[in-house]
Amino acid sequence: MADQVKRVFLDANVLFTAAYNPNGLAAALITRQKKFRIAVTISRYAVEEAEYNLSLKSSESLPRFRELLTQIEVLDAPFPEGFNPLSLPADDAPIFQAALAAGATHLLTGDKKAFGSWMNKPSKTHGIVIQTVRQFFDDFSK
Numbered sequence: 001m002a003d004q005v006k007r008v009f010l011d012a013n014v015l016f017t018a019a020y021n022p023n024g025l026a027a028a029l030i031t032r033q034k035k036f037r038i039a040v041t042i043s044r045y046a047v048e049e050a051e052y053n054l055s056l057k058s059s060e061s062l063p064r065f066r067e068l069l070t071q072i073e074v075l076d077a078p079f080p081e082g083f084n085p086l087s088l089p090a091d092d093a094p095i096f097q098a099a100l101a102a103g104a105t106h107l108l109t110g111d112k113k114a115f116g117s118w119m120n121k122p123s124k125t126h127g128i129v130i131q132t133v134r135q136f137f138d139d140f141s142k
């Protein structure tokens with residue numbers, strides 16, 4: 001897989017962080033996709049969550065947020081009712097469902113409470129590697 005483009009799906013908190021901290025790893029992930037040979041995707045559900053949280057906590061980051069969105073493929077992913085193979089909390093299940101629908105190789109999230117027990121276990125997560133942005137970059141640099 002080293003030669004193939006990885007399809008990286010973002011949780012809302014990663015997009016929030018990228019907009020809030022333009023010099024951080026999350027922002028670099030989005031702005032340097034070609035260099036890292038990745039394609040970054042996100043669901044409309046996650047975009048709406050990130051935008052809502054930014055409007056409450058860091059409205060000055062909204063212009064950066066909108067600029068980052070121009071570099072990300074935003075998907076309208078279906079949310080099959082009752083499909084929650086990882087038994088995630090109700091507000092996190094749509095993130096995993098969308099990552100599956102997107103054909104993601106990776107799901108990046110900062111939500112260790114919901115996703116922590118599933119991190120780096122693709123054999124248990126339908127082939128998707130769930131990681132933090134830091135873990136993704138650490139693996140990338142190996």
